[in-house]
Amino acid sequence: MPEETTDQSALDFLSFMDFAVGKTVDELPEVDPVSMRLVLALHRVTSALVYDLEATVHRPSGWSWPGFRVLFVLWLAGPCEAKRVASLSGMSRSAVSALVNTLERDGLVTRRPSAGDRRAVDLELTDAGREAIVSTYTAHNKREQTWTETLTPSERVVLIGLLEKMASGTAAREAVKRS
């Protein structure tokens, strides 16, 4: 078992990426290897990070990262309309609505018809929600620090700069917006 398995996993993610880029440019000459590699790397790092944070921090606490994001926005912005939570968290209104079902059931958030607009719903953290945010975010960030420590302090700054540049670039601005 060791022999064959080793051979195969040697052609693992990193090396597989080289292979993938090579073969793809061979067969599809229009493909740009740099952007292919950039997006692959971005996607891979982020999914590994998200998965790790969910698995080590959020699921053990009994919540999810998406739920946490909603709580986090409410913690930062104070009680506010669902609509606003969606736009600040970058989620769709439907997603927030579905998520709040769970959060409300778990007693972390309360839903109340808005004063001004009778269509709208105001969301507010409960005490349990506030507590959850504080303790969870501390653990969350501790884990983020572990990931970040791989880079030198100046590399971190450079990386943040490049990501924020991409985030405010043309493609991002013209990108289809979530409903």
Add this chain to the structure above:
Amino acid sequence: MPEETTDQSALDFLSFMDFAVGKTVDELPEVDPVSMRLVLALHRVTSALVYDLEATVHRPSGWSWPGFRVLFVLWLAGPCEAKRVASLSGMSRSAVSALVNTLERDGLVTRRPSAGDRRAVDLELTDAGREAIVSTYTAHNKREQTWTETLTPSERVVLIGLLEKMASGTAAREAVKRS
């Protein structure tokens, strides 16, 4: 309508991040603002990118990015066991299994009991699958290029380098692995 909406979305993602980092370090002194910002930026860019690619390339073709990843691995590696597809694509075996249900139904992939191991299943692209991959990936990469063009050529290289460094760093290696 313009007035108020503009005010609110001015406190949009970018500016909200500044506000979030500020308020959080105030209230939770243990939190490291750099890693907070790094992970937020990473997550935000990647979700916007993934969402945009799904919305502009994959959904219009009638498929999803995850499904596409499975096809892509099969295209690159040739017919192989489901297990191998999972490890090369970074997905769990369950996820591949579920995904192949859809792909098989749509006639893009065939499932066949493996020759050597009667538990295992061999996956293989159909002609339709091969065609789908080629045309879809060309469009996919065209869109990737649009995103990448925000950065200068040397910035792209730096970014790839930093992401790959993070991907092979300590945290990534010790990260919980998908089952």
Add this chain to the structure above:
DNA sequence: GCAGGTTGATCAATACTTTGATTAGCTTGT
């Protein structure tokens, strides 16, 4: 004032992912 259009939230259907359980087949140690 009221009709027509827009917007906020929710629901319905579908898809993808996760964990945990199940089934079946391989493998190892005695």
Add this chain to the structure above:
DNA sequence: ACAAGCTAATCAAAGTATTGATCAACCTGC
């Protein structure tokens, strides 16, 4: 040779996400 354990795939249940439809409320213009 056979029991015990491991591994491959799948299933089941729950959660999160999407689009598109629905319904109610707001707002605008006639």
